Amino acid sequence: MGSKSSKVKNTLEAKDSIKIRVGELLSVGGFIELFYDKLRTSSNPELKSLSKQAAKELHTLLVKSIAQALLAGRKVRFKELGTFSTKYRGPRTFRTPKDPKAKINSPATVTVQFKLSTNLKYRIQLNDALVEAHEKAAAKAAK
Secondary structure, rough: OOHHHHHHHHHHHHOOOOOOOOOOOOOHHHHHHHHHHHOOOOOOOOHHOHHHHHHHHHHHHHHHHHHHHHHOOEEEEEOOOOOEEEEEEEEEEOOOOOOOOOEEEEOOEEEEEEEEEEHHHHHOOHHHHHHHHHHHHHHHHHH
């Protein structure tokens, strides 16, 4: 992982100067605010001029498009993020610890699967500040 590691580490230092908040939920409103801030710093003048309402609408359209593709059984790949897909789980019979003799049937189902992109995976793993923040959160939770 030598050259890939250093390449990803350099990318990290150049792009990821963000405040780390381990475990904090980024709500839709918070995400739209973050997205709008990124639009405002874009080098594209058309994107810079979009309103917060337009950013909200773009978010809604993106989410609906992803959902529509998944409902049609298609995979959705974002190069820098990862791949969303559907996965079939066949019917099965299982037993519970409370009553090991009783058999419970579970019907077939389809679930959503997400596979993180390799680049983002490395960026997360090599982010020392994120590792430290998680260590602090784990130590705090252990107390």
